[in-house]
Amino acid sequence: MDFYYLDLNDNALDALDDMNFITCTPIQERCIPEILNGRDVLGVAQTGTGKTAAYLLPILSMLDDGGFPKDKINCVIMSPTRELAQQIDQAMQGFAYYMPEVSSVAIYGGNDGNRYDKEYQALKMGADVIIATPGRFISHITMGNVDLSHVSFFVLDEADRMLDMGFSDDILSIAKHLPSSCQTIMFSATMPDKIEQLAKTLLNDPVTIKLAVSKPAERIHQMAYICHEDQKMGIMHHLFKEREMKRVIVFSSSKLKVKDLYRDLLRMKISCRAMHSDLTQAERDEVMYLFKSGQIDVLVATDIVARGIDIDDISLVINFDVPRDAEDYVHRIGRTARADRDGEAITLVRGREIGDFMDIEKFLNKTVEKIPLPDGIGEGPDYKPMRRNGNRQRGRGRQRGRYSHSGKQRYKGRHRNHKGGSKADNSNK
Numbered sequence: 001m002d003f004y005y006l007d008l009n010d011n012a013l014d015a016l017d018d019m020n021f022i023t024c025t026p027i028q029e030r031c032i033p034e035i036l037n038g039r040d041v042l043g044v045a046q047t048g049t050g051k052t053a054a055y056l057l058p059i060l061s062m063l064d065d066g067g068f069p070k071d072k073i074n075c076v077i078m079s080p081t082r083e084l085a086q087q088i089d090q091a092m093q094g095f096a097y098y099m100p101e102v103s104s105v106a107i108y109g110g111n112d113g114n115r116y117d118k119e120y121q122a123l124k125m126g127a128d129v130i131i132a133t134p135g136r137f138i139s140h141i142t143m144g145n146v147d148l149s150h151v152s153f154f155v156l157d158e159a160d161r162m163l164d165m166g167f168s169d170d171i172l173s174i175a176k177h178l179p180s181s182c183q184t185i186m187f188s189a190t191m192p193d194k195i196e197q198l199a200k201t202l203l204n205d206p207v208t209i210k211l212a213v214s215k216p217a218e219r220i221h222q223m224a225y226i227c228h229e230d231q232k233m234g235i236m237h238h239l240f241k242e243r244e245m246k247r248v249i250v251f252s253s254s255k256l257k258v259k260d261l262y263r264d265l266l267r268m269k270i271s272c273r274a275m276h277s278d279l280t281q282a283e284r285d286e287v288m289y290l291f292k293s294g295q296i297d298v299l300v301a302t303d304i305v306a307r308g309i310d311i312d313d314i315s316l317v318i319n320f321d322v323p324r325d326a327e328d329y330v331h332r333i334g335r336t337a338r339a340d341r342d343g344e345a346i347t348l349v350r351g352r353e354i355g356d357f358m359d360i361e362k363f364l365n366k367t368v369e370k371i372p373l374p375d376g377i378g379e380g381p382d383y384k385p386m387r388r389n390g391n392r393q394r395g396r397g398r399q400r401g402r403y404s405h406s407g408k409q410r411y412k413g414r415h416r417n418h419k420g421g422s423k424a425d426n427s428n429k
Helices: 010-018 026-036 051-065 082-095 113-125 134-142 159-164 168-175 193-202 229-242 255-267 281-292 326-333 351-364
Strands: 041-045 075-078 104-107 129-132 153-156 183-188 207-211 220-227 248-251 272-275 298-301 316-319 343-350
Touching: 010 051, 010 082, 026 041, 026 051, 026 207, 041 051, 051 075, 051 082, 051 129, 051 153, 051 183, 075 134, 075 168, 082 104, 082 129, 082 281, 104 113, 104 134, 113 134, 129 134, 134 168, 159 168, 159 183, 159 193, 168 193, 183 193, 220 229, 220 351, 229 255, 229 343, 255 272, 255 298, 272 281, 316 326, 326 343, 326 351, 343 351
Parallel strands: 041 183, 041 207, 075 129, 075 153, 104 129, 153 183, 220 343, 248 298, 248 316, 272 298, 316 343
Antiparallel strands: none
8 A cells, every 4th residue: 555545644745755655564554553543552563563653653753734733743653662762753754745744852861961961851841752671761850850741642562572671660750751642553573471461551442553573575585504603603704705794783682792702703804893792882883884874794783683673685694603592593593684675694503593483483484494514613512402401412512611712711690591581681781
């Protein structure tokens, strides 16, 4: 369906024309009319399906048509990460290009005092649309900087991610300040029990729209190496030697591994940068700019960029370790094969993670192609799960040290295994 068949106002349609957006995605086609009709919406669709436009377009269209108080906050959009908040803000600028009366501000942590002062001024003046991360927004509320009594729209983007990151209490606290008449819109890539419970708490008689839940694009060629931990860098050397590695994201679950892997790739003369939570906001912005603009070939990252980051031309995703669950796997590899392009995803599966990777295959209802290990790095473990009685298969779980060719370099301390820690622990991202 074309956007012109929806009841968006002329200014929204003109902006879409300028951006050459003509045809709706399925989530946009089904959500936009319901939001325009004033219904609470629970939308469930995988990353890259156009959820941001599905809520921004109808909200901006209604704000631009008028009838909302001036100098008041009319819409609050919650985002789990700074990067997604920035991306929503950028989309907002494009869709609202012909709406000079509709104002917005993005609010997120990691900035200096000048940024905080600008946020304070915007909140006091009453920007129409606030795009915020929960922690920073709670800070402003606690300081008495925010009047939410006139909010008409409350949006939770990547709601499952926010719950995984431990923001449930913050979201409920923010919701308590909203008028009972507020229209609430929640988008999630997955539908676990905790999302259903949150929806029951916040949404009033919602329309539930589920599309393509948590299945990777068919155009992604999925592959895996079954290896020992100390063979991983040998595999990476092989991949970067045999291929022209451009537009690549390498994921690891630990920021410590990301830092070490980044240094190893630099020693290999790979044009790369690292992205993790220890970077300042200015450093994150610089890394994303360099990667998006093609000035670096490889981004080494934690799951901080696994969701919501809109880069259409990623050719390859490498999982340096197995993600913590199937949903995270889908989000990581979903960075490639976007915008009708083909893509590849390669996962390095050490012995201890074989059972977890089998669970991912079961979830996908798909057997991922296993690639033989490169010559010269030895044999990998058998592809069968580790016994749970404490006895380990040959080579499984013995390598607690830092990955290397020889396996002789070590971390001080231990790595947390797949089952350790909770998803609310964000210290390693």
